Amino acid sequence: MSLAKRIIPCLDVDNGRVVKGVQFVDIRDAGNPVEVAKRYDEQGADEITFLDISATHEGRGTTIHMVEEVASQVFIPLTVGGGIRKVEDIRTMLNAGADKVSINSAAIYNPDFVKEACDAFGSQCIVVAIDAKKVSAEGEPNRWEIFTHGGRKETGIDAIEWALKMESLGAGELLVTSMDKDGTKSGFDNALMKEITSRVKIPVIASGGVGNLQHLVDGVKEGGAEAVLAASIFHFGQHTVEEAKQAMAAQGIEVRL
Amino acid sequence: MNQKLVAVVDYGMGNLRSVSKAAEHMADSQTRIVVTQDPQVIQDADSVIFPGQGAAKACMQALRDTGMAEPVKQAAQEKPFLGICMGLQVLMSHSNENNGVDCLDLIKGKVSQFDLSGHPALKMPHMGWNQIHQTQDHPLWHSIAQDSRFYFVHSFYVAPEDKNTIIGETTHGQTFPAVLSAHNLFAIQAHPEKSADVGLQLFKNFLSWNGH
Numbered sequence: 285m286s287l288a289k290r291i292i293p294c295l296d297v298d299n300g301r302v303v304k305g306v307q308f309v310d311i312r313d314a315g316n317p318v319e320v321a322k323r324y325d326e327q328g329a330d331e332i333t334f335l336d337i338s339a340t341h342e343g344r345g346t347t348i349h350m351v352e353e354v355a356s357q358v359f360i361p362l363t364v365g366g367g368i369r370k371v372e373d374i375r376t377m378l379n380a381g382a383d384k385v386s387i388n389s390a391a392i393y394n395p396d397f398v399k400e401a402c403d404a405f406g407s408q409c410i411v412v413a414i415d416a417k418k419v420s421a422e423g424e425p426n427r428w429e430i431f432t433h434g435g436r437k438e439t440g441i442d443a444i445e446w447a448l449k450m451e452s453l454g455a456g457e458l459l460v461t462s463m464d465k466d467g468t469k470s471g472f473d474n475a476l477m478k479e480i481t482s483r484v485k486i487p488v489i490a491s492g493g494v495g496n497l498q499h500l501v502d503g504v505k506e507g508g509a510e511a512v513l514a515a516s517i518f519h520f521g522q523h524t525v526e527e528a529k530q531a532m533a534a535q536g537i538e539v540r541l
Numbered sequence: 542m543n544q545k546l547v548a549v550v551d552y553g554m555g556n557l558r559s560v561s562k563a564a565e566h567m568a569d570s571q572t573r574i575v576v577t578q579d580p581q582v583i584q585d586a587d588s589v590i591f592p593g594q595g596a597a598k599a600c601m602q603a604l605r606d607t608g609m610a611e612p613v614k615q616a617a618q619e620k621p622f623l624g625i626c627m628g629l630q631v632l633m634s635h636s637n638e639n640n641g642v643d644c645l646d647l648i649k650g651k652v653s654q655f656d657l658s659g660h661p662a663l664k665m666p667h668m669g670w671n672q673i674h675q676t677q678d679h680p681l682w683h684s685i686a687q688d689s690r691f692y693f694v695h696s697f698y699v700a701p702e703d704k705n706t707i708i709g710e711t712t713h714g715q716t717f718p719a720v721l722s723a724h725n726l727f728a729i730q731a732h733p734e735k736s737a738d739v740g741l742q743l744f745k746n747f748l749s750w751n752g753h
Contacts, residue, residue, distance in 0.1 A: 355558065
């Protein structure tokens with residue numbers, strides 16, 4: 285009897301529609317977020333993460349309405365990320381029905397925002413998203429740094445130190461995405477995951493690079509992640525969440541079936 | 542006009558919306574779910590849901606500030622009462638959170654932080670889906686399978702003095718009491734409002750429970 289490893293489908297939402305990951309050339313519409321969320325819930329998803337990529341004020345309003353609608357029909361934890369910059373943004377999302385928010389760039393511009401957010405709402409609802417890229421050369425010891433703007437802008441911040449700092453500021457969970465792997469379908473950067481999961485005491489969600497079910501298994505077994513996040517393998521019917529869980533269970537990982 | 546009024550205690554913290562939505566989802570047309578800060582509504586309600594997230598100190602402070610501490614205490618002694626997460630912990634005598642906080646003292650016992658020193662691989666908060674082992678029969682377990690998984694997120698756990706109040710247990714490094722019951726009171730450490738079908742079933746059971 286113990287805690288199950290979690291599978292979290294991630295939905296990129298733009299103006300009220302689910303879109304395929306932004307790293308891909310052809311952005312395909314993947315459906316109505318409420319329908320998609322219900323489908324994943326029925327398949328046994330352990331949580332759902334929405335990444336709001338709406339750049340406009342109107343798109344933002346649509347997202348809030350979407351969260352309200354999903355939360356009245358889907359009774360599993362919902363996380364919303366993208367554009368969370370102020371305490372007020374967090375309150376708005378929680379009031380709409382989100383259970384957690386994911387903070388990314390705002391933490392880099394102002395790390396104390398993480399502490400402020402945790403003090404106001406509790407660590408349990410504050411996820412810090414870390415986008416990391418390997419910066420060490422071949423043959424050197426591994427080193428990763430934090431990047432912003434979808435991996436285009438370097439910050440010079442060491443990813444491992446950053447993870448420890450976010451933990452110390454009260455983050456309840458870390459969502460770690462390898463920008464080298466994101467969109468490649470070649471699996472998580474498990475060296476990065478392991479480095480972080482072995483150093484922090486809080487749960488870590490592995491993200492970026494899932495192309496098949498074995499990658500999910502590897503994220504838990506090699507990367508030490510408490511949860512694995514994936515988008516495209518679920519969106520277009522390549523696999524169901526249930527198949528993913530069966531694959532993990534078959535390799536001895538405890539999951540909720 | 543046999544309308545049933547269910548009060549969801551709002552002390553300004555936590556995911557109240559999720560709790561009221563889940564209850565509404567399972568309520569029949571005769572049942573009204575009201576999220577409230579009004580002590581009078583809690584007194585008038587047929588049953589009470591006491592949800593919660595956050596810290597014990599802030600929770601106790603908010604209960605006193607809103608004047609709800611007494612009606613909540615009273616409700617917990619006389620009508621069907623469902624405590625969730627922090628709504629379980631503050632029923633105890635004392636919590637070790639925030640350098641020590643005196644709580645509602647409805648169930649004798651204390652609230653302590655997990656000690657995971659012997660379990661380097663386990664994470665804190667205890668976050669995610671874990672099994673609840675039903676150690677005693679209860680009307681609220683109706684149609685919920687033994688060892689079903691519920692969604693948890695917490696770093697403290699309750700330890701009642703009277704072990705007979707424990708009706709469900711969960712293991713995270715150590716086995717801890719996950720569900721307590723005494724008379725008309727049922728309190729759970731997990732979040733049924735986020736526990737998919739089994740959680741919704743628990744709400745359904747609660748809404749039709751007369752407290753015996």
